[in-house]
Amino acid sequence: MKPLTDFEKYVIEQKGTERPFSGEYVNHDAKGQYLCKKCLAPLYKSEHKFNAHCGWPAFDDEIPGAVKRTIDADGQRVEITCFQCGGHLGHVFEGEQLTPKNVRHCVNSVSMIFQAAPDSTTNLSISEFATFGAGCFWCVEAIFAALKGVIKVQSGYAGGEARHANYDSVCSGRTGHAEVVHIEFDPSMISYDELLEVLFKSHDPTTLNQQGNDKGTQYRSVIFTHNAEQILKANQMIEQLQQARIWPNPIVTEISAFENFYPAESYHDDYFAKHGEQPYCQMVVKPKVDKFKKLFADKLK
Known part of the structure; x- marks a missing residue:
């Protein structure tokens, strides 16, 4: 895999947090899926994403089996990590009534890579x-x-x-x-x-x-x-x-x-x-x- 930068290590391996509204995927709305930056495992689909106005990318669902939940040591929040590699993603919140699913995965942009979906209107080739x-x-x-x-x-x-x-x-x-x-x-x-x-x-x-x-x-x-x-x-x-x-x-x-x-x-x-x-x-x-x-x-x- 491509080596992580120092800041990526800070967030993904040391459970750090990027500054609100600083990540590249906060207002990102392209069609595709989001992969784990560390191991490239698929985590979220673009249809899971919504604008929570919280400063970080928000998702109200996940790809089945992709995300692991663990209660923080202080018992106050629930951490979410990549199930495959254990990389830190952020935290998950429930009961906010922001979407019908009533769940918000609050994820650091730096923990992910976006994989765009093929554009069927322009990519008509079979190649x-x-x-x-x-x-x-x-x-x-x-x-x-x-x-x-x-x-x-x-x-x-x-x-x-x-x-x-x-x-x-x-x-x-x-x-x-x-x-x-x-x-x-x-x-x-x-x-x-x-x-x-x-x-x-x-x-x-x-x-x-x-x-x-x-x-x-x-x-x-x-x-x-x-x-x-x-x-x-x-x-x-x-x-x-x-x-x-x-x-x-x-x-x-x-x-x-x-x-x-x-x-x-x-x-x-x-x-x-x-x-x-x-x-x-x-x-x-x-x-x-x-x-x-x-x-x-x-x-x-």
Whole structure:
């Protein structure tokens, strides 16, 4: 998972509280669902949210089994935490008559991540998206671009902030960005599970912040998930691979909710296809691509 900031740790792990009216979700009304910031478990749906004018996001219901209630030590209030990871969310109140359900979950914005619902009025395509980091994006792009069912692969940056989204700054390893590929695919031709299978067979997910001689957080193994189903599938895949003991060391692949993708500079597009004779491509990219084509011959275009 993406590491928590000091303030996020203060609220989520030390049971702190953000200032009223300071959180990004206080007046948020988009359609989708709210996930736990720490473990990405789904907590609330947008239809549960209402404006309580209290200074914090308010919900009058929860996704079944997502939230745990515990009476505070002083016996005055009821704390709510993420059932999956125990992260502090806020407190729950009853009897205020604010909605017909007569319940208010008062939640810190910083304890959550919002996952937008697909817009049926604008997203008429059958395609879906996957975003992976597995080392140098020249290698990863060349591998996924060869798959049947993959419509487009774009190299770029994710995990950091917009002002650092350029090759020179990302190469410093200090921006928070990872080199990633943003994949548009047709789920009727290739499934997300199959894309995950390719991802894990095309790089070493047990080396922290490193692929071969490429070292730094920008080369970390990471899956940026676009919805709750992808979170579930990615976690299931990692658990299955761990149990199979394919690698002697544990998998360190990070799973983070997708927030933003910043396309790389245009000269990175189809880099291996255009510059395959360069030394790095010959020594690093080509062996990986050749190995991949042997493993997945039945999935190639």
